[in-house]
Amino acid sequence: xxxxxxxxxxxxxxxxxxxxxxxxxxxxxxxxxxxxxxxxxxxxxxxxxxxxxxxxxxxxxxxxxxxxxxxxxxxxxxxxxxxxxxxxxxxxxxxxxxxxxxxxxxxxxxxxxxxxxxxxxxxxxxxxxxxxxxxxxxxxxxxxxxxxxxxxxxxxxxxxxxxxxxxxxxxxxxxxxxxxxxxxxxxxxxxxxxxxxxxxxxxxxxxxxxxxxxxxxxxxxxxxxxxxxxxxxxxxxxxxxxxxxxxxxxxxxxxxxxxxxxxxxxxxxxxxxxxxxxxxxxxxxxxxxxxxxxxxx
Amino acid sequence: xxxxxxxxxxxxxxxxxxxxxxxxxxxxxxxxxxxxxxxxxxxxxxxxxxxxxxxxxxxxxxxxxxxxxxxxxxxxxxxxxxxxxxxxxxxxxxxxxxxxxxxxxxxxxxxxxxxxxxxxxxxxxxxxxxxxxxxxxxxxxxxxxxxxxxxxxxxxxxxxxxxxxxxxxxxxxxxxxxxxxxxxxxxxxxxxxxxxxxxxxxxxxxxxxxxxxxxxxxxxxxxxxxxxxxxxxxxxxxxxxxxxxxxxxxxxxxxxxxxxxxxxxxxxxxxxxxxxxxxxxxxxxxxxxxxxxxxxxxxxxxxxxxxxxxxxxx
Ligand SMILES: Nc1ncnc2c1ncn2[C@@H]1O[C@H](COP(=O)(O)OP(=O)(O)OP(=O)(O)O)[C@@H](O)[C@H]1O
Ligand SMILES: [Mg+2]
Numbered sequence: 001x002x003x004x005x006x007x008x009x010x011x012x013x014x015x016x017x018x019x020x021x022x023x024x025x026x027x028x029x030x031x032x033x034x035x036x037x038x039x040x041x042x043x044x045x046x047x048x049x050x051x052x053x054x055x056x057x058x059x060x061x062x063x064x065x066x067x068x069x070x071x072x073x074x075x076x077x078x079x080x081x082x083x084x085x086x087x088x089x090x091x092x093x094x095x096x097x098x099x100x101x102x103x104x105x106x107x108x109x110x111x112x113x114x115x116x117x118x119x120x121x122x123x124x125x126x127x128x129x130x131x132x133x134x135x136x137x138x139x140x141x142x143x144x145x146x147x148x149x150x151x152x153x154x155x156x157x158x159x160x161x162x163x164x165x166x167x168x169x170x171x172x173x174x175x176x177x178x179x180x181x182x183x184x185x186x187x188x189x190x191x192x193x194x195x196x197x198x199x200x201x202x203x204x205x206x207x208x209x210x211x212x213x214x215x216x217x218x219x220x221x222x223x224x225x226x227x228x229x230x231x232x233x234x235x236x237x238x239x240x241x242x243x244x245x246x247x248x249x250x251x252x253x254x255x256x257x258x259x260x261x262x263x264x265x266x267x268x269x270x271x272x273x274x275x276x277x278x279x280x281x282x283x284x285x286x287x288x289x290x291x292x293x294x295x296x297x
Numbered sequence: 298x299x300x301x302x303x304x305x306x307x308x309x310x311x312x313x314x315x316x317x318x319x320x321x322x323x324x325x326x327x328x329x330x331x332x333x334x335x336x337x338x339x340x341x342x343x344x345x346x347x348x349x350x351x352x353x354x355x356x357x358x359x360x361x362x363x364x365x366x367x368x369x370x371x372x373x374x375x376x377x378x379x380x381x382x383x384x385x386x387x388x389x390x391x392x393x394x395x396x397x398x399x400x401x402x403x404x405x406x407x408x409x410x411x412x413x414x415x416x417x418x419x420x421x422x423x424x425x426x427x428x429x430x431x432x433x434x435x436x437x438x439x440x441x442x443x444x445x446x447x448x449x450x451x452x453x454x455x456x457x458x459x460x461x462x463x464x465x466x467x468x469x470x471x472x473x474x475x476x477x478x479x480x481x482x483x484x485x486x487x488x489x490x491x492x493x494x495x496x497x498x499x500x501x502x503x504x505x506x507x508x509x510x511x512x513x514x515x516x517x518x519x520x521x522x523x524x525x526x527x528x529x530x531x532x533x534x535x536x537x538x539x540x541x542x543x544x545x546x547x548x549x550x551x552x553x554x555x556x557x558x559x560x561x562x563x564x565x566x567x568x569x570x571x572x573x574x575x576x577x578x579x580x581x582x583x584x585x586x587x588x589x590x591x592x593x594x595x596x597x598x599x600x601x602x603x604x605x606x607x608x609x610x611x
Contacts (some may be wrong), residue, residue, distance in 0.1 A: 197394040199350055201408050201459060202381035205373075211407075212396050289398070 029077040074262035094247035105174030117209030134176025166239035185217040307359035318523040331510030334520035385460035389472040391452035395444040402440025412463035427458040450481035522578035529603035539610040
């Protein structure tokens, strides 16, 4: 309950902040349209009035929130299309990329840490390697390199619209950030007395790792997964632009370039709400993982 | 009778620093042996080494025979079957020896399923029976409790129930009552003795407390700085201690009815394991010290069915 209320408050605050920010960006959609064609001053003023751009920020904020709650996200000022379907389509692409790369990263990180908990030194070394990789190599550089190598030179992947390369690149990047702290936690948990006692009972290493080490190390990773998923939104933007995927990042960026306020707003608010949701889910899963936490509340 | 477990020349070093310097000890089937000595003398390491439970940086040499089978070089699968199945071990702090995020019924059933190969439902039923057997009050309801919801004594009962799941021939209890208060201590020791008789199980009781050992065990081995310095039947040891260290321990023992404390009142301290004296490790603290003591560490020699490692042992 508390989590929900906080999330709602955060969502509203972010939305209002965006309105203010948007007002601070010089130029609006009418300037953009005027620079392309020939609108005189009177036409521009009429257009601003029609779009409500002459109203103060707080009024536009409440008007927008009211309409959005009723399911109306307005029309793109630039293309004259309803924002809802545009957003829906773009969100589908981004969610697919985000979900696939997030899942790949989580599976890779947990897999390596499970192997480490079962006593594999190779897994520990692999964790260090992908961690270094993710710190040292920005996804943008890896993306460009992958484009050059696989698409341009080898001709294996389509340069535009292919999901495989961005999913792997983002996945490894996420796994690197997630696996390192998880691996440290695993090492710490593995040294606790109950693990020694369980070994003394004859449990096999993999069983021990699965039931007596990983569940106790997982909470740290779950909170990190929240941060990681939020960071993924940034990563997907890079990948969408590099690999020409028509996702949210591309939509919002194009919207900003065209000062297309309804598109940008809807896109950013959707992203913010997604982050708030991820954080709430994270807190929920943590509560489920550790019975001591729920009985303390 | 052949010994159940036989330790021979067991040595352990951590990063080149010796922790055990040659342990010879036999445990007969069904007998109760006490292992006493000051903190850090190697009591726990002895049995962790025997079961292959020490971390990788520990170097372990010598021999650990379980009814003739060498355990030190044994493959992992063999060791896993011995652990809990033939030799079980319980530890000092029962609360932290249990997995905090699993219900105790699940944990006991896990041990039952592992060692008796029972399916889930039958394993839970057997787990409940074991919890009843170790005197867990209201066992059926406690199956669903988490360790942090139980007292220290109840958690130790859970550990003992798990140890029984494998029907072991030897239970190594490493200071099982140190973390518990006095009345609970007595109950747990009584339970261990009872179970040992009922199952014909041998017991190695590791303790700081000679009084506890005297009540529970038939034979005692006294350790000092990584070696056994004296070994005898409980009565003989208490009546006539031969090693000056044992004499010191007995002298430090509180009166029988008084409160129990740690063994600490022998003057001086344990030698630094990385700078052992050339001769007897106890020589620097020994009231009976003579020059011959500093030549070489005295061997553990047997006489009249008991053994001591002292040149002057009378
Ligand atoms: N994992 C380890 N790494 C390094 N040294 C260790 C390790 N475990 C034990 N030791 C050392 O080995 C020696 C013997 O330790 P051990 O735990 O067997 O003592 P103990 O007789 O059981 O003492 P206590 O009564 O305090 O439990 C000590 O000097 C200890 O520092
Ligand atoms: Mg110990």
